[in-house]
Amino acid sequence: MSFIKKRFSLIMIAMTLCLSACVSQPEQSVYQQLGGQEKVTEIVQNFIYEIEFNETIFDYFKETDIQRFHDKLIEHICVHTGGPCEYTGDTMEQVHTGMQITEADFNLTVDLLINAMTKANIPHRLQNRVLAIFAPMRKQMIYI
Numbered sequence: 001m002s003f004i005k006k007r008f009s010l011i012m013i014a015m016t017l018c019l020s021a022c023v024s025q026p027e028q029s030v031y032q033q034l035g036g037q038e039k040v041t042e043i044v045q046n047f048i049y050e051i052e053f054n055e056t057i058f059d060y061f062k063e064t065d066i067q068r069f070h071d072k073l074i075e076h077i078c079v080h081t082g083g084p085c086e087y088t089g090d091t092m093e094q095v096h097t098g099m100q101i102t103e104a105d106f107n108l109t110v111d112l113l114i115n116a117m118t119k120a121n122i123p124h125r126l127q128n129r130v131l132a133i134f135a136p137m138r139k140q141m142i143y144i
């Protein structure tokens with residue numbers, strides 16, 4: 001192989017490697033980083049388990065259809081983390097109006113969500129991204 005051909009081949013190899021490594025990939029959604037539908041379902045199931053074992057928070061859910069809560073919460077988390085779902089439940093105001101959820105109980109519920117994510121082996125940095133999405137919703141549900 002001539003010197004020119006060798007140089008050309010080397011440049012082609014370098015360009016191919018660069019195309020896969022240098023071109024920046026679009027960042028994955030939080031939904032994808034979590035592990036998609038399977039992982040969101042696992043988190044919600046862990047969360048319901050946490051609620052069932054917390055007397056203070058379970059008190060709010062005494063009359064709740066847990067299967068519906070399970071299904072709508074999966075849709076809700078999916079949509080808000082950038083997943084390919086449609087939310088078919090009620091608005092946060094409609095659902096939580098009349099519950100008079102206190103700030104302390106909201107924070108306690110967040111702790112239960114953290115436990116649920118930890119049990120699903122979600123890394124802490126990713127947990128923080130999920131919390132950053134849901135924490136601002138507190139305005140739509142406390143003391144209403």
Ligand code: HEM
Binds near residue numbers: 063073105
């Ligand atoms: C950012 C935080 C929260 C989110 C994203 C959220 C989301 C949801 C969703 C999607 C539903 C189902 C809606 C439907 O059935 O159409 C729901 C229901 C419910 N949520 Fe929340 N929620 C949050 C915080 C809380 C807190 C702090 C409490 C109480 C301490 C609470 C108590 C309830 C109860 C009791 C229901 C069932 C209502 C019923 O039986 O009809 N939620 N929530």
